Amino acid sequence: MNARSSARFLVHAATVPVVASLRLASVSAMSLALVLATVAPADAHEVEKAGITVAHPWARATPGGATVGAAYLEIKAAAGGSDRLIGASSPVAGRTEIHTHIHEGAVMKMRRVDGLDVAAGGFVVLKPSGDHIMLMDLKGALKEGDLVPITLQFEKAGAVAIEASIEPVGAMGPHGMDHQPGHGSGSAHSDHGTHGSHTDHGKHGAGAKH
Numbered sequence: 001m002n003a004r005s006s007a008r009f010l011v012h013a014a015t016v017p018v019v020a021s022l023r024l025a026s027v028s029a030m031s032l033a034l035v036l037a038t039v040a041p042a043d044a045h046e047v048e049k050a051g052i053t054v055a056h057p058w059a060r061a062t063p064g065g066a067t068v069g070a071a072y073l074e075i076k077a078a079a080g081g082s083d084r085l086i087g088a089s090s091p092v093a094g095r096t097e098i099h100t101h102i103h104e105g106a107v108m109k110m111r112r113v114d115g116l117d118v119a120a121g122g123f124v125v126l127k128p129s130g131d132h133i134m135l136m137d138l139k140g141a142l143k144e145g146d147l148v149p150i151t152l153q154f155e156k157a158g159a160v161a162i163e164a165s166i167e168p169v170g171a172m173g174p175h176g177m178d179h180q181p182g183h184g185s186g187s188a189h190s191d192h193g194t195h196g197s198h199t200d201h202g203k204h205g206a207g208a209k210h
Contacts, residue, residue, distance in 0.1 A: 045165070045174070050157035051078035052118070056181045057164035058174035059135070061144040069093075069142045071133040071150055071164045072126045072180050079121040086115040087153040094137025096150070101129055110134075115155075127180035128172055142166050 046055045057073035071090075077083050088096045097112045108129070116131060118124050126132050133150065135142075142148060147163040154160060165174055173179045 047160060047162050049160050050154075051081055052076070052083055052154055052157040052160060053078075054152060054160055054162050056174050057150065057162045058167050058171075059142055059148050059164045060171055061166050061169045062138065062142045063169055064141060066141070067136070067138050069135040069138055070099075070128075071135060071148065072128065073133075073162070073164070074123060074125045074181070075116070075118050075152075076123045077118040077120055081156065082118060082120045082122075083157055084115050084117050084155040085124070085152060086155055088133050088150055089153070090135055090148060090150045092139055092142070092148055093135040094139065097134045097136065098131070099134045100131045125180055144168050 045057070046053055048054075053076040055074045055076065057071060059069055059071040062069045075085060085098065088098065090096050098114075098116060099110050100113050101108050101110055103109075112134075113131075116124050116126075124131065133152075135148075144166050146166045148166060150162050150164055152160045152162065167174055173181065
């Protein structure tokens with residue numbers, strides 16, 4: 001091997017590990033990005049304050065002419081203390097109420113409740129055909145892809161501001177899911193909080209399936 005060939009061999013030998021390292025780093029970065037993209041929607045959509053965590057808030061888009069909408073979410077209380085959701089408000093609605101569904105014989109009805117208790121270390125899942133936040137007298141249509149600002153009021157934690165993603169009309173969960181994510185989703189036990197007094201729910205007009 002002459003001097004020129006030796007030099008080429010040495011350059012090639014020194015370059016191979018560098019190229020391999022760059023390729024490995026690129027693959028690792030892509031893998032990390034894929035993992036983050038997979039977990040971000042579930043982990044990033046949470047707000048925590050004073051022992052209360054609100055996760056996965058969302059609302060359905062409303063069809064034209066609808067005057068009501070509904071928002072869903074999960075509320076978790078820290079092991080150190082319980083709390084109670086006592087109200088909600090949103091700039092997109094003239095009034096906002098906490099509602100639940102009850103069965104009377106073969107008929108399911110919606111009713112307003114005064115609040116939802118969240119036990120220490122427990123959770124309450126607000127989901128379609130269950131407890132939910134009713135957005136009434138809407139000031140405009142809820143459009144898919146937008147965010148709805150909602151302020152939840154708790155007895156102990158106070159005001160907790162959240163943003164609910166607006167999902168398609170008829171959606172059953174956020175981010176393309178077919179259910180409301182949460183500790184109680186798909187389980188056999190009840191994930192409803194304890195309700196206060198309630199009143200019969202009146203008619204809501206177009207699009208009032210919640």
